[in-house]
Amino acid sequence: MKPRVSIEPSILSADFARLGQQAKEAEEAGVEGIQIDVMDGHFVPNLTFGPGVVKSLRKSVSLFLDAHLMIDNPHGFLEEFARSGANRIIVHQEVCKDLPTVLQSIKKLKVEAGVAINPETPATAVEGILDLADCVQVMTVNPGFAGQRFMEDQLIKIQRLRREIGQRHSKASIIVDGGVDPKTAPLAVRSGATVLVAGSSIYNQMSTVAQNVAELRKSIAEAAATVNPSAL
Secondary structure (H helix, E strand, O other): OOOOOEEEEEHHHOOHHHHHHHHHHHHHOOOOEEEEEEEEOOOOOOEOOOHHHHHHHHHHOOOEEEEEEEOOOHHHHHHHHHHHOOOEEEEEHHHOOOHHHHHHHHHHOOOEEEEEEOOOOOHHHOHHHOOOOOEEEEEOOOOOOOOOOOOHHHHHHHHHHHHHHHHOOOOOEEEEEOOOOOOOHHHHHHHOOOEEEEOOOOOOOOOOHHHHHHHHHHHHHHHHOOOOHHHO
16 A cells, blocks of 8 residues: 655765666665656756656666756756656746646646745745646755755645645645655654655665665654544
8 A cells, every 4th residue: 555655765865876776776665756856057056867867767667757857948848858757747836937837738748747846935836736736846955955954944835735735625745855854754744745855864875775765764654643644
């Protein structure tokens, strides 16, 4: 049975020389998906992956692949990422002048459509598209680099989105991305997160991927046990 709260490691924190192997290690550890952070050096001050990495990972694992597009012109790359094997494409509200049209364009490619919002962006910016989006990704760090600290002031935003999703009878999931570890994961889960993206807490030199996933899963389970299932 699929857990109420899913784990998606961020491949940005993996060893770039062993991306396929590290994705496979996460799959064997029982995670539900992998998130690929795509950055263009404009929307965020970093350069990372392109469609080729998604295509390569698709050959390595059978996991759900999330392409998180932190780029200025996502609309021009949607088809390429879908063709590369992404199961879901997440765009940023901050760069989409016509967000409903972009989300509809993604859905026409037969993949799930999601929207991400930066810490300074209010929940109200995406409440109008909750019936169209398959997920809302709340950034709990400023996007661009791995290893940042979790912003607890974003919990109120997660809670508001959870209420709005419930009131609108939307099926959108809430993804929390940034600074997620065994200490912060329970905060996100109790606030209404249903998917957690974790980077450096899974890919590090201190423990194996399997050990880190197990520790994160334990903290999530303990928190989820205190949450009404209908709220997730």
